[in-house]
Amino acid sequence: MSQFVKGIITGTFTTLAAIGSYRILFENDNQESASSQTKASETILKYGIPDRGPDIRVYDNHILSYDQAKKTPVWVAEYITKRNIDGPADRRKIKFKSDPNVQTEFSAENSDYLGSGWSRGHMAPAGDNKHSQEAMKQSFYLSNILPQNLENNGGFWNRLEMYCRDLTKKYKGVRIFSGPLVLPTTDENGLHYVKYPVIGKNEVSVPTHLYKVIIIENEKSEPLGLGAFIVPNQPIGFEHSLKDFQVDLKKLERSSGIIFTPKLDTVKIPDLCQIDSCNLMKRDKFELYMIGRKLQGARSLKYLEKIWSEIETKNLTPDSYLINLYNSRKLELTYEEKVVRNKG
DNA sequence: CGGTAGTCCGTG
């Protein structure tokens, strides 16, 4: 085993490619085999190293590795602090689009998702980019998107993302890795299969699960806690807690084939859910939060009243903030609609 | 916050 480890190097393989650096494992790295290694590199790969595209793609506020076969990310990394999650960036000004940095033949397109029954789920969420319209725009590139169950996307996963953002209020930095998994299932004969749908003309892969790794850091940017989670790509209701989906990082690493933090001895990092609560927003608070967002976005009095009526329908108790929000938005819309009437 | 879909309208 040690000889394999010794044979792994990182460097520029100039005999194979003019540019780029590769991680290479030599089966034999002793002196006698050196010439045959060189010979193999010049003959077997005479026409270059088979290219799966860039290992990583760097954006303003996230970095990802993209799978050109599945047309989804492999992993998406973020480092967020409280400065990232507040600001004027507005998702309504942005549309999903193919990543201009991905070759057309390996791109997902909006048409793959539309009418597929699957929603376009962010890995690096738009809400982590409130500080920058440009960064938020980049998060809408389809390289950062995968087919996600709609209810999961707007529900449990949404609350998980909110929890991550909430952590920035208590801890200096939050490091997040997100991505898809296709996990095996067992059929009636006890045989194990990996089976997943593909959608659209580009056959975008629909993952069976989504994962998230969360690392919180203290003022010295040292890791305080780490949690790994694997969430089924299906509706998850309020009866489930985040802890229901917590797994050992090692398990996720084996499932995904990814060591997320090669330079960090993760075994020594305490469990995130022991350091922090790992409690997602509860139903009532979540409903009230969504009503607040919708009140702000209401374009007509009719819609405003419709949203406000949910308070009674769902037996919720609005706080003063929400009541003030409703009243001020009502005033604005009343004025706007009066102006329109007078013009007409 | 997270999304979808319908309608109108200009373009090739």
Add this chain to the structure above:
DNA sequence: CACGGACTACCG
């Protein structure tokens, strides 16, 4: 006539 952008309405 098909398609894509902009806008509106709407859902959890």
